[in-house]
Amino acid sequence: MKNILTSISTLPNSDMNKKESKNELKNIKKELFELQNKFFADGRFGLLVILQGMDTSGKDGVIRHVFTSMNPMGVKVTSFKKPSGEELNHDFLWRIYPYFPAKGIIRIFNRSYYEDILVPMVSKTLELDGIHHRYQIINMLEEHLKRNNIHILKFFLNISKDKQKEKIDERKTKPHKKWKYEVNDEETRKDWDEYLDAYNMVMTNCNQEPWHIIASDKRWNRNYEVAQILLNHFKSLELKYPNQL
Numbered sequence: 001m002k003n004i005l006t007s008i009s010t011l012p013n014s015d016m017n018k019k020e021s022k023n024e025l026k027n028i029k030k031e032l033f034e035l036q037n038k039f040f041a042d043g044r045f046g047l048l049v050i051l052q053g054m055d056t057s058g059k060d061g062v063i064r065h066v067f068t069s070m071n072p073m074g075v076k077v078t079s080f081k082k083p084s085g086e087e088l089n090h091d092f093l094w095r096i097y098p099y100f101p102a103k104g105i106i107r108i109f110n111r112s113y114y115e116d117i118l119v120p121m122v123s124k125t126l127e128l129d130g131i132h133h134r135y136q137i138i139n140m141l142e143e144h145l146k147r148n149n150i151h152i153l154k155f156f157l158n159i160s161k162d163k164q165k166e167k168i169d170e171r172k173t174k175p176h177k178k179w180k181y182e183v184n185d186e187e188t189r190k191d192w193d194e195y196l197d198a199y200n201m202v203m204t205n206c207n208q209e210p211w212h213i214i215a216s217d218k219r220w221n222r223n224y225e226v227a228q229i230l231l232n233h234f235k236s237l238e239l240k241y242p243n244q245l
Helices: 018-042 059-069 115-123 130-146 161-173 184-188 192-204 219-236
Strands: 046-053 077-078 104-108 150-156 211-215
Touching: 018 059, 046 059, 059 077, 059 104, 059 150, 059 219, 104 150, 115 130, 115 192, 130 150, 130 192, 150 219, 161 184, 184 192, 211 219
Parallel strands: 046 104, 046 150, 077 104, 150 211
Antiparallel strands: none
């Protein structure tokens, strides 16, 4: 199967401008503040934002630069790391269930249930029929959420292997970033092609809710693109305050 990700640039379109994009992001964040307040008050919808990507692709950065303009009462963030022993004693979605958003709430997943397909695929700890079963369960789950007015925005932050190396080197040398460095970052790099293939399979098999592939080699473009998609989604909901419903 052809990997669609290998043909998608990790750099901004040539017509994108750093200064203009950063200025426009400021305007978008002002709109997002107002719309998120209306989203919270409206109370008809919940929003699940899924951030996936290779190590160092900028998931934390998106949360910091896009979502901090909003009222923290209405925005929750959950990070999913390697499952604990207790979590492994249950089905793979058990640890996820408590964190789906309530109506009026935006819930951000920094990594998500998709890790429970990606990692077993690369490590070959799950047979192919088990992988396909998880595809099916996730598709049904996302359909269930949609039927209950929980919308889903799925982002893949697309960086190049060279950019990842640059960011790992920053984590090793810059004092304010050293805390983020893990030896495993470089070990995982060895499986770059395998993870890219796994992401391609996930996007091919779990695309009822579309994936937004974000060119992320440039932070300013990454943040702008995510914010613009989020803004467009809010506008599409025709949000209203309770006295207008």
